[in-house]
Each structure stands twice: as C-alpha cells, then as structure tokens.
Amino acid sequence: MARYIFITGGVVSSLGKGLMAASLAALLQARGYRVRIRKFDPYLNVDPGTMSPYQHGEVYVTDDGAETDLDLGHYERFTGVAAHQSDNVTSGRIYQQIIQRERRGDYLGATVQVVPHVTDAIKAFAQADTVDDDGQELDFVLCEIGGTVGDIESLPFIEAIRQLKNELGRGRSISVHVTLVPYIAAAGELKTKPTQHSVREIAALGVAPDVLVCRCEHPLPPSERAKIAQFCNVPASAVIPALDAKSIYAVPLQYHAEGLDAEVLRAFGIEPGASPDLSRWTEIVERLFNPQGTVTIGVVGKYVGLQDAYKSLNEALVHGGIANRVKVDVRWIDAELFEGEDGDIAGQLEPCDAILVPGAFGERGAEGKIAAIRFARERKIPYFGICFGMQMACIEGARDLAGIAHASSTEFGPTEEPVVGLITEWMGREGLEKRAAEGDLGGTMRLGAYEASLAGNSVVASIYGTTTISERHRHRYEVNTHYREALEKGGLVFSGLSPDGTLPEIVERPDHPWFVGVQFHPELKSKPFDPHPLFASFIGAAVKQSRLV
Template identity: 40%
Template sequence: MKYILVTGGVISGIGKGIIASSIGTILRSNGFRVTSIKIDPYINIDAGTFSPYEHGEVFVLDDGGEVDLDLGNYERFLDITLHRDNNITTGKIYQSVIDKERRGDYLGKTVQVVPHITDAIQEWVERVACISVDDDKTTPDICIVELGGTIGDIESMPFVEAFRQFQFRVKRDNFCLVHVSLVPQPSATKEHKTKPTQHSVKELRGHGLSPDLVRKILFSSNKNNSFDSLFLSCVKIFCRCATQMPLAAKEKVAMFCQVEKEHVICIPDVKTLYRVPILLQETGVFNFLSARLGLTLKCNYDQSMMIKWRELIERSERQLEEVVIALVGKYTALEDAYASVLKALNHAALFCNRKLNIRFVHASDLEANKKKEDPVKYHEAWQQLCSAHGVIIPGGFGSRGVEGKIAAIEWARTQSKPFLGICLGLQCAVIEFARHVLQYKGANSSEFDKVEHQVVIEMPEHNTGTMGGTMRLGRRTTHFVTDDSILKKLYGNVDTIDERHRHRYEVNPKYVEEFEKAGMKFVGHSDDNQRMEILELDNHPYFVAVQYHPEYISRPLKPTAPYLGLIWAACGELKNVLTHVTKEPTTPDIGNKSHDIFSHVTLFQRA
C-alpha cells in the first residue's frame, strides 16, 4: 500500500480536498485503485450535529456515516463509494482508545497520547486503507490522506506526530507528503508574498514531517547521499494564489523551503474545479509520484477518464445559453452549506448544455411579515424567485424560514413553475398542499408546531434522547408504485432505486389517501410501503419532491435524475426528452454509484 499525505498551511479551506481529489483522479486515470481518508481534528464523533454555517453541509455515505463535505469531493471526483471510517475525528480516536482502556486492554499501563493515541491513528489508517471502495471489491493500491486544518493547530498535533512515526512504519518508499499553502497577493503591491509559505513549511519540518530528520540519519550513515535530491523525493509544495506565480516567487519558495523550483507548483484560481486535475497533470504530478513511490504503470489501463474530464471542461466553458434556478433556503450566506446540491445542479446543467445561474433566496425574506419589517428585501427576494426558470427547496432543520419555503412552493405550484423539493422540501410541499388545496388551515409538521392536522410527523423509531446519528441515514431502497411517473422514466423505467437519506420526520400515512384523491401522487414508497419517498403533482410541467438526497450520488459525468429533470423542465425541454427514454424496463447500476442517465436518455442537442 502506498500513502500520500496532504497537509495545509497558512489558512484552512485552502483547497486541500480538491488537490487530494485531483491527485486521486490522475492516479485513477493511470489505472491505479485509489481510496481516500479525511482527518478532522475536532472532538466531535462525526459531522452530524454541526452548524452548516461553521463547516458547510453534512455529507452522508451509503452506510449512513455523517461526514465532512470533502468526502463528497472524493466520491464525485474518483467515482468511488467511501465508508464512515474513511472520516477520522479526534472524537472517534479517543473513544476507541477509552473503550479499550475500559475493557482492560491496557491493564498496568498509563494510557497516553504517545504511544496509545498515535498508535490508534496509525492502525486506523492502515485498516481503512485496505477497505475496497470499488464494485469489484479489490484492495486499493494507493491511499490519499488529507489532514484537516493547518499545520501548527494544537488539535492537530497528535495526528502530525502519528504521521511522523507512520512514515517509518510503512517505509519511506511507500510514503509521500504534499503540502498545500497560501501565497497571498496584496492588492496594494500585486506581489506574491511567499513568507507565510516559508513559515508554514518551517513549522512542518519542526514537527518531523520534513527532510531534516532523514538528513541527519543519512549524513551519519552515508555521506555520499544528496540532501537536496532526498528532500525532493519527500515533499512537493502546492501554492494556492489568485494569479500565476512568477519564476522569482517560485525560486524564493524553493530556496527557503529547500525544494527545487520544478516541485513548487502554483495552483491559480480557475473557472471550474474540473480543470484542476488537468492542471496538475500538465505540471507532471504523476511523473513525480510514480518516481517517488515506485509506481509501475498499468499495462491495460483505460485512458478515457482524462479524455472525459477534458470534454467536461470544454463543455462547461463554452456554455452560452443560461438556465436560472432559485435556491430557497435558510443557509444562503454560505454556499458550502449546500455544496452537494450546487454540484448536482451543475452536473445536470452541463449535461443539458446550459450555463447554470443559481440565485440564493433566503426563505425568511419571502415571508409575509418581512413585507412590513424590510419591504426592500421582501420585494427583491420575490423578484429573484419569480424571474427564475425553476425552483429548488433543499433539506434543512428547524422552523426558521419554513413559511417562506411554503410560500415559494405555493407560487411554483400555482404558476406551473418547475419545482424540486429535497427532504424538508418534500415535507413543505405536503404542508402547502394540505393548507391550500385540502383546506386544512394551519396544517403543519410536528417538528414546527403541535396542531390538529399534523401532515408530517416524527418517525416512531427516532430516538429523541440523543441527537447524533439517530436519524434515518444512509442508502435505502425506494419502490415505484406506478408506471405513470416522470421520475421513473428519468431513472430508466426501473422498479426500484437506491438513494441516501438523512431525516427524522415523514409524511403522516393517514393523510396519504386524501392527498392522492386531490392530485398529489406518492409514486415512490419505502421497503415497508409505509414511508412516502417521492411525490409528483398531476397537471404540472415538473412538480417533484423526494424524501432522499439524490445530490449525494450525483457525479460530474453521471447527473442524478431528479436534478436532471428540473434542469430539463426549466429549459422547456423535458417533454421532448421523455420521448427518448427507453420504454422497456432496464437494469442500470443502482448499487453504490449514481444511476447512469446516459444509458437511458438521449441527450437533446439544440440546433
């Protein structure tokens, strides 16, 4: 097993996840089986209880793991299926060590950070690196480990020490370090400032992840070894900056960080993240990694992966015709709070040959009381919503902004505007229909209010005593109960689909018959036929809501059906597309990967 450790310096959020994913993409394109691990040094057990404003969205895996959003990048870029143990937190490590101590595994010993915590980290990495992430269940060749945060953070110290030991544990030829650092460019001087990167690498070396330790060993045992060439084989520096770094700046980083300028790689801001793997490939990253780790090029590897990436980039950068989607949510101040939703929309728009324009509309600004409090914001929000081609209501929790979401859904329903509801979006669509079609005044969810008509209720098995990991999580099967369904056609006329869930409330079963008599059809049910998974509205161009989160398994080259339907409907092309859907039932890959729309739908090309 080969290991690539990706660390960051100067600031967090520098793009380590994208760099790690891009390196993995390059390795995958050369025939290597790749897995990824994300380390988050916070004490939380998982990301399930985080505020979206602090860490962005919570990404959900097939096995129900609530993890960091970077694992979503790994799955999308590498087209693999990860597991909850691929996300390591300080809380998980300490919990495992404390459990061992309580069982008596350390009888007679004092449990300490070194060696017990650091050993637990190394053992966890080695164990998870061997877990298959592909359909053929083969063991990965290379594991890319991203260490969250920045070098120098006090909470990261046990992990840094663990990897200082780990490089000797797995042997030097199997371990490579990639450091990603910020090179700021002040607007006053326009000069690339390399000092933060110099200090970051100095900090890294001070903790033992540097050539200094190796240098002393080699100089004492073999004076003929070159320090410079050895250092080059240990560390590669990626510099994030707004514009391309001049040669002088690269030389300064090389000189003070003791690395040749050819191994200082500048990653300037790009129009699309899909260009990053191509950018890294052109800088010779694979040649460096293959020489450093002794990788043997696969004989029969498929080179089409990078060709598809290039085609994807070209298509994304030449789009002229625009599709405007209004995203109505409560966390609109931070795009990362809806990272997977935005990427799924983008995947679908690319497939439909459209340039995506997302308008973030804060749900609270659509509420009636806002008209008195701040009429400017109220009218601006409604103008943004009404001028969009389609509307999406993503998932969320809590009562704030719910009335605004319901108002947006009523407008989309009555104005025949393409609409997609995700999780809470489905529940709000049910509430809106109950209030304005069934005339159940005050109908609501038990999450928000205890009223007579609770059309959305808490699932009976939900454990209210504990918050973390108690929802209905992970991959579940949905059964189509009718052939007269837009989504069933978009999924390729299959009878069942597997999608990832994250919710603790459901549609109240006792109201389902009344809803369906009034025209709201629940076309997808759970395994036990009790939970409503998909709803569609009669006599509407596209009014669809799902209880699951299809964005979690959307891929750049495999857009997911509900999002694809929204974009096609927003472009006015859905009816034409549906005529090209295979009429006979097919059996696509609906396991761990996204449903392959390409197998079932003929792309409608505009003249």
C-alpha cells in the same frame, strides 16, 4: 501493497486541500491506479452531524450511513469511488473509542496517553480497509489532515503520520504540503516567506514535504519556484503552482499541466510513463465553458448566507447543466423573505426558470418555503423539493388543496394535523431501528442508502428508467401516510415508497410541468461525469420553461 500520500496544509485554512486531494486521486485514477481518499478532522465533535452548517458547511452522508465532512463529497464526485464510514474520522471519535476501551479495562492498567494510544488509533484508521469495493488491493490511499499545521488540535495527527512514514519505509509514503504564496499588491510581488515558514514548522515536527502545492493568485515565476525549492529542500519540479480556476472541474487538468501527478509518482520512485486519459475531464470542461444557454434556478433555503451549506446541491445543479449543456445560474433566496405581509415573492421568483427547496431542520423559514412552493404550483414553474422541501410540499398541498387548514409538522411543536411527524421506527440495514423524541440528536436519524419502489406509470419511474432505486437519506421526520388519500385527492401522488410500503419516498404532481418532492438527498450521488437523473431532468424542465417566457 497500498502506498500512502499524506496531505497537510499551512499558512491559512481554506486553501483547497480537499479539492487538491480529489484532483490528484482523479489523475492517478486516470493513469489506471486504484485509489481511496480519507479525511482526518482534528475537532472534538464525534462527527459533523450536530454542527450548524454555518460552522462547518454541509454534512455529507455515505451509503453506509456515516455523517462526514463535506470534502468526502469532492472525493466521490471526482473519483466515483463510494466513501465509507472508515474514510472520515475525528479527534472526538478517536478519543471516544479510547475512553470506552479504558473504561472496559482493555488497556490492562496502563496509563493512557496521546502517544502511543491516540497516535496508534490514527495509524489504524489510516491503514484500515485497503481494498476497493471489488476486493482489489488499492494502489494509493490519500489521507488529508484537516486544519492548518501549527494548530494544537492537529499535533497528534502530524505525529501519527511521522511515525507511519517511518514504519512504512521508503517508497511506501510521501507528504504533500499545501501552502499559500500571497501577492502583495503595494509591492507588486509574490511572497514566498509564508511557505518557507510553514514548511519549516512541519519539518520541525518530523514530516518533511516531498511535494509542495502553492496556492497563488498570480503565476509563480521560475525564479520564485527555485527559491521555494532551495529553502524548502525539494526539487524545483516538486513546487506545483495552484492558481484559481474558472471551475473546480478544470482543476484536475490544471494540476496535470503543472506536473502534479507525475511529480507524485516520481516521489514514489515510479516512472510516470504515458499521459493519463483525461478525456472525461476535457469533455466536462468543454461543456461547462461552452454552454448553449442559461437557466436561473431559485433555491429557497435557510442557510443561504454560506453556500458550503449546500455544497453537494450546488454541484448537482451544475451537473444537471452539464447534462443539458446549459449554464446554471443559482439564485440563493432566504426563505424568511417570504414571511409576513411585506414578502415580495413574485419579485424574487418570477425571474426563475425553476424553484428548489432543499433540506433543512427547524421551523425558521418554513412558512416562506411553503409560500415559494405555492407560487411554483400555481404558476406552473418546475419545482424540486428535497427532504424538508418534500415535507413542506405536502403541508402546502394539505392546506391549500386538501382542506386541512392546520396541517403542520411535529418538528415545529404539537399540532392537531401532523401531516409530517417523527419516525419512531423503520427497517434499517441491521433490522428494526427505533427512536424517541427525547433521544440523542447525533447519529440517530435515518441515515445512508435505502431502497425505494416507484410506481410504474410515474414521472419519476420514467426519469430513472427503473422502478427500484437506492438513495441516501438524512432525516428524522416523515410524511404521515394517514394523510395520503387526502393529499392524492388534491393531486399530490405518492409515486415512491419504501419496499415495505410504510414510508413515503417520493411525491409528484402529474398535472404540473415538473413537480417532484423526494425524502432523500439525490445530490449526494451526482457526479459531473454521471449527473443524477433527477437533476438532469429538473434542469431540462427549466430549459423548457425558459423558452416559454
């Protein structure tokens, strides 16, 4: 039967619970255990799909089409275990389902309450789907509770895990609490009181932590570990320091060195035994910390003020660097800088070895992205367009090479030349799906993994090493195939299509050193130990470009 690890956070937010959960899962996996990680978010949105990236960072998309929290990206990148729709739930989704059931009369006239109805729903989500993709029983399910202990939104989740720990009994569940041990520079001291208060607060709610992970900027002396252990009612060995790392991919090794995985197993009454096989992580860290050069990638986007908006993209670029044994210096550039007569496009992009335009929504910054694509095409600089970046590449090609001066997207309003338009229907996993322009925004895009067929003589087929691929999508607009002939005459080849030949998936310029646009999001499937082939090839092209300068 699966064992449960409940992960909570205290003192302040952004302590790295998700990264800790991913690292712990990777360490348990390295010991031969089967793992799965789940994220419980207390906010009332049904999912993060309609939230601004500035509010919540990127939206991560699973194979089965769920729009989820960005922490699920960490989970997949660190474990290689594909996340499912059942691995992320919000208060909004739970309340939505409970209210739907109440309206149908499923509760048979009972008064619907937080306890037991909401807490029961949370427990059901925690315990659902306890086999892996091969049908094998999971050894550990890690459940991360979003937010900070003390937030009113998280109270039902804390109560649910209190009940679940009691129902599962000894040896089936533990609690890991992530806290902050701040350093007061004026006093020259680390302060343990915030951790003591946080543990006291969660213990008062009935969840006594078994292991404490203490984020700190300076090493935690044995005396301070002993003090935390004494006041928080855990063994000193269960107080795990978590110092900042040079790379997130060094975190599993750091946690192992501090004994996190061994202490978690002891809390379950399991003897840790032999050390885990961490060769995968030592190789990654060795390549990261000993690069053979540096390449500069210019990312021209609209959410560059918050890098979490492009979390998976940034990590996929790092993975491409790992594959080529180079450091990737990402230069984040606001697309609006290139709009208007004063846009210094050459000054911003000439230092870059390659240019990437990522996914986005809306018209803001679109003309700046088109200008960046034109610069990359004309200067023969490697270019990678993802989702919106592919659409803008097609608009640029239509305007500048196909003679369609008014080429645009219907996303920006009515246009006489809709090179990009709303997809109203496509073949989904369960048959024909249809959408209308005036429909709901949430959960209505083309979401999740879909197959594509590649032209056998194409650049992308040589990169993938196959002509059939499956990639994750998140979009509601597509390049209009009515313009295919005109675009291909301008040198932009449609090298990947949906299996039925109706939806463009990839475009490329064979006469360019490296120019590829994809409708999907390859960054969502890239991992440090298995870099996505497109990112590995793109960074490889940047390496060649840097040697020409």
